[in-house]
Amino acid sequence: MRRRSFTLAAAGAALPFAWREALAADVFPARPIQVIVPYAAGGADSYIRPLQPALEKKHGVKLVIESVVGAGGTVGSAKVKRAAPDGYTLLFCGSGALTIAPRLQAGTPVPADFVPLLNLVTIPYLIATKKGSPIRDLRSLVDFIKSRPGALSYGSPGFGSAPHLGMEALARALGSSVTHIPFSGVATAMQSLLGGHVDALIGAPSTVMPQVEAGTVNAVVVVSKERFPLAPDVPSLAEAGIDLDVSTHFAFYAPKGTPASVAAKLALVLGDAATDPGFRQALEATRTRVDVLPADVLARVLAEESARFGPLVATVKS
Known part of the structure; x- marks a missing residue:
């Protein structure tokens, strides 16, 4: 899929009337x-949270952030689904809460909600992997998994998470x-890796790279088709000929039913605040x-992710 970046000009061109309507009304938010x-x-x-200063300074928009924990993100998403569609209650979540979780728990919110x-x-x-491990680079990881089925133990942020499914997809590809x-999160998985209780972990760069820089772990591979710009020395799976991107x-x-004019204004203000250098x-x-x-x-990303993970989720259900 060819993705394009958000620009204020493009968004404004897509919904010019709705945007002007929202501004003219001057009642939201x-x-x-x-x-x-x-x-x-x-x-x-x-x-x-770092987006809040730019939102308030540039647009006078204040956010009140609330963590609603439970069931892989579905408790919070269900709360937003039930909220009034007036633009005053939003959901901020990872795509897995809408593409993976519904396949594991019937009746949970889906993108159409x-x-x-x-x-x-x-x-x-x-x-x-931990420093000193025989699995220290992409080639040794691939060789280990292929030659010793089931031998590699790895930690993830939880069953049914995108990292979990990504590692399982890699094993199947090999x-x-x-x-x-x-584990309950990548931080606890990292503690287990450092303690020698698992052979590897799969997690976000924000958790892995500080340990790499401290000299305690090896960053073996990024599970994607391209290298990650903020960790450019880590090879991608594509460099081993593996077509997998997680x-x-x-x-x-x-919430579904939110007026187009309100959605348009929210998208434009949030997108504009995201261009703030301090935020980035x-x-x-x-x-x-x-x-x-x-x-x-x-929307296309969610549809493609759901289609990609669907068959895999069916094979790893407990």
Whole structure:
């Protein structure tokens, strides 16, 4: 899929009347906007907290961020699904909460329950091993998995997470298998890796790269078709001839039924705030890349991700 980046000009051209209507009305937003993040505080909410100063300074928009934890993001997403479609309650979540979770838990929210606004951040995943491990680079990882089915134990942020499915997809692509050890998050998986309790982990660059720089782990590969710009020395799977790309898109959504004029204004203001240099610098300092995509591209990303993970989820269900 060819993705395009969000631009204010493009978005404005797509919905010129709705945008002018929202501005002319000058009634939205008349109060702070609640953003539900369906994960524990200190995780995905850290992607949007640095956005708040630019939003308030440039547009007078205030966000109230609330963490609503439970069931892989589905408790929080369900709360937003039930909210009034007036633009004052938004969801900010990883794509897996809408593409993977519904395949594991019947009746949970799906993309059709929301109006996509824009994607803010895209997280690729790195596979890492402890310093001193015989698995120290991409070639030794591939050889180990292929020659010793089931022998490699790895930690992930949890069963059914995108990192979990990405590692399982890699093993299947190599005609082999691996042993999954789920954790409550990548931070706890990293502790287990450093303690020698698992052979590898798969997680976000923001967790892996500080340990690489400290000299305690090896960043073996990024599970994508291209190298990650904020960790350019780490090879991609494509360099081993493996066609696999796993990442999570963290995006804003409004409840289904939100007026087009309100959705248009939200997308434009959020997208404009994301161009703020201070915001981008804050995220890049943690190895997190801003990747703003408009609503139509985000919708296609969700559809493709759901189709890609669907068959795999069916094989790993417990």
